[in-house]
Amino acid sequence: MAGGKMSARQKMINLMYLVFIAMLALNMSKEVLSAFGFMNEKLVENNISTTEKNALAYDNLATKASEQPAKFGPLKAKADKVREYSSDFYSYLGDLKTKMISEIEDKNDYEVMDKTDWLDAYFFKGDGYTAEGQEFLDKINGYRTSVIQVLGTDSKFVPVLNSRFSTAEVKVSESEKSVPFLKARYEGFPMVASLTNFTQIQADIKNTESDIISDLLGGQLESEVSMSNYNGIVQLDKNAFYPGDKVTGSVVLGRYDPNLKPSRVELNGSKYDNFKDGSVVLDLRAGSVGEKDIKGTIYFMENGEEIPVPFKSTYSVISKPNAPVVSADKMNVVYRGLQNPISISLPGVPDKDIKASAPGLRKTGAGKYMMSPQGGTSVKISVNAKLADGNSINTSSTFRIKDIPAAMGTVRNQFGTVRMPKSGLANTPIGAGLPDFLFDLDLRVTSFKVKVPGQLAIVVNGTVLNAAAKKALAKARRGDMINIFDIKAVIKNNSYKIKKVLPVNIELTN
Structure with a gap:
């Protein structure tokens, strides 16, 4: 079009054609700029909505934590940390956006946000980064790392966080080398594109908060109703049987809740105050030989009223054991260089009538001993128990001696x-x-x-x-x-x- 000899009229036509093409390109560019701006507005609206929903979720968790601190207190502590880190990062991005468009009079005139020079000068210095550019990278990495530390490295959100807040190098195309994150995402981009990008990161922060708080609440509520919280309880018709007897009873499901506390307890006709971690702690004397009853009522408050839950069980008091019990409190080995707790007892025999001996064994209390292993690979504990009828039982147990592991x-x-x-x-x-x-x-x-x-x-x-x-x-x-x-x-x-x-x-x- 520019070669050969042309008349003045043809040259004018060609020039007008070039101007026309440039105008088309210019119009397309401004449409794209406006599209970025409208997208930014939608993201801002979404962030406001998500912030309000998150605030309600945080308030809900705070209420549950005040009502049931043992269940929801640890979850609230995690949520508070996530909220703190998210608020700091979100505010930093908001300040960055405000600073970037501070000199633009009409903040909604996206067609004038086509320049790249502000962010190029703010983030980049030669082939490296300015202090502000490095700070931006540190903020992303710091937020990701901090939230993962709160949730734990085994959390299901770790891959999500690593993806949403990645600063890894970016491969622009199949044929080109990887480009550093900051250069690939922000160098040479129009201001409105970077503005929208920052708002998108803010949206990722809000969505991350929403995902985590929903999971914390939902996970606890699901855990409460999970069948894993139920135990099979064996209810035998009696707790002692003679040879040849039929063992009769039933098995029922019972839900254990350590945080459920009764308003009061009656046991065997009297008020009873010994309960802990959702359980009534029995501390009774066995009495004479025979079958004994344990019965009473546990009362719970529900909607301002006391709800009675009756219970009943039986046990048998036996007169004479025939074998001693020796057990290691920790495991079936004892460790060299440590004080290993050992329990030695015999049902029905007073502690004063039980004698135990072994190298390195010393008594620390009723039925309680400490073993400090000496040389060798094993130690034998010998036990002598004097029964009420004057006879004695002698037995021994052998424990392996091991060194403390690496x-x-x-x-x-x-x-x-x-x-x-x-x-x-x-x-x-x-x-x-x-x-x-x-x-x-x-x-x-x-x-x-x-x-x-x-x-x-x-x-x-x-x-x-x-x-x-x-x-x-x-x-x-x-x-x-x-x-x-x-x-x-x-x-x-x-x-x-x-x-x-x-x-x-x-x-x-x-």
Whole structure:
């Protein structure tokens, strides 16, 4: 169209044609800008509606927590944290939007929001980011990490949060390399597109709150009516039988609720006040040999009225046991270096007439002993019981002796591989623990080694990174795996030497 010799009239026609095409492109661009603006308005309206619904849900949970603190108190504590983190992030985005369009007189004139220079200058500096751009990334990552910490890494919302608030690199097309999140989503975009994007993130925050609070409430209510809360209760016609007797009775379902407290209890014709965690705690004397009744009424308040729930059972008092009972309170082994509780008793025989002996065994109370294993792989406890008729019963039980298992290094009470930001690791104490171990041991870390990729391993005395370790950590990058190993730990007030503490790894999130 521009080649060859053309008349002045043809040149004018061609020029008008180009202007016409440019005008069409310009009009299409402004229509797109307006479409973004209208989408932003819809998102704003939706956020207002969701905020109101969330407020009602929070109020509902607060009411339930005040009425039934044991059931709903922990859920409210989680919800309050999620609400706090969400409010902070939502407000930050609102301030960012206000700042971005502050110089535009008509906030609804989306056709003038076609420039890219404000956000390009605010987020980017050369090939890197400004402090504001890095803050934006940190806000997204911090919100995601904080909410996951509240809910737990095993929560079903972890994949949702990782998806909604991802800052991973973006692959623009199949043939191109991945582009950093901030550049792919905000560099060179019209202002109105970024405005709508920020409002969409606010919508994600509100939807996340709504999903979590609904799940917390729904999960607790579902748990209350779940059949898993019911126990099969065996009701025998009597609780003692002679050889050859028929064992008769019935099995019924009973729901256990530790938070359901009666208004009053009558037991065997008298007022009874000993109840705890939803149960009437029986504390009676057996009396003479024979069959005894336990009967009474539990009263509960319902709609301002007392509802009586009667109960009745029987038990038998026997005169003479024929075998002693020896049991380990923790498990069928005893651990070297620890005080292992042992119970030794014989039904019908006073504690003063029972004698127990073994290497390392000492008595601490009626029927209660502590075992401190010595050498070897097993220990035998011998028991002599003197019966009321003057005869004696002698028996023994053998327990295996085991060493305390290897401990595991921890960061924020998490084992294995832990994901966290670099700034958090710098001041987070390194700990040690024994997951699923039956004894609660107070382990204290005395030293450890830290290895940053590309750096020499550094020895740290104490529980927190020293200056040299922090210097090495400063050179690490997102995705690097920091190895904490050769951890030394001791048991507080115990001379037993922990043989091994397994390492813990930290994957840096920024």
